[in-house]
Amino acid sequence: MSQKQPKLIIHGGASSLEDKGGLLAVRQSLHKIVLEVYQLLLAGGTATEAVLLGCELLENEPRFNAGTGSVLQSDGQVRMSASLMDGQKQRFSGVINVSWVKNPIQLAKALQSEEDRVLSDYGSAHLTRDLQVPIYDPATDFRIEEWIEERKTNFQSKMARLYADPEARRGTIGVVALDQNGYIAAGTSTGGKGLEKIGRVSDSAMPAGNYANRYAGVSCTGIGEDIIDECFAAKVVIRRTDGLSLVEAMERSMQESQTNQRDLGAIAIDSTGVIVWGKTSEILLAAYHTGEKIEDTLEWFGSGELSGGHL
Ligand code: GLY
DSSP, X not given: OOOOOOEEEEEXXXXXXXXXXXXXXXXXXXXXXXHHHHHHHHTTOOHHHHHHHHHHHHHHOTTBSSSTTOOOOTTSOOOEEEEEEETTTTEEXXXXXXXXXXXXXXXXXXXXXXXXXXXXXXXXXXXXXXXXXXXXOOOOHHHHHHHHHHHHTTSOSSSOOSBSSTTOOOOOEEEEEEOTTSOEEXXXXXXXXXXXXXXXXXXXXXXXXXXXXXXXXXXXXXXHHHHHHHTHHHHHHHHHHTTOOHHHHHHHHHHHHHHTTOOEEEEEXXXXXXXXXXXXXXXXXXXXXXXXXXXXXXXXXXXXXXXXXXX
């Protein structure tokens, strides 16, 4: 098989324009992570290995709402969800509402080879014990203070902040990679919407929010319920599989989301190396490696009208 040029795109959430504070630091974080993960792809790493590394680095960055720095739910607890989809095997695995671990994406990875591949809170807790994963508290002072403030107004906010900046709301992280063998993988990890009811299930550990096959991979961010209602990631991948270009698949799916007044964003790569992103929300924090250089979506902040781009 002839070697392909690897491609990579990552995101750190989607949100509204009021969240613009701290963007320079977010951009620096995203670029640094893209560079490190792209080196792995250039050295012959698989798409799945790249997605795991990217998700782990994003989970370890307290700015983003995943792993360390995850938002707190209505009862003041952190519960995280993550999924991994290996596009070559077309195999999905994930954990829902797991607590006391550093990298939920590693649990999703461990489930790839299991018969039971998606575990909820109780099962995830057993898995962490079986794997002897060290206990880790991902709650940061910022998120605890945010929760205390929200409690004063009886949790009126729709979602917690996007990233750890006083002006920001919402978030999730995600990675889509194409490796030198032409295989694709997608990973998504989140602390959830924040301030949600106990037991609420995020899109991030569903094929609606994270999906890949041999043709394309997609990771979503934004309001989980909107992403689930559109079945967004799987829809884009299936449209690409059925013959639409990735750009057409993303544009058509975003147009439908806009019509249905959804609040979401998505990143995608296909097997020909096309990189695409789109959003109905005002801000999508994403960065990507074209093979020649690193770019990002941060200059695309605009009126909140449907927007996106591709290479
Ligand atoms: N998209 C993340 C969530 O709604 O949980």
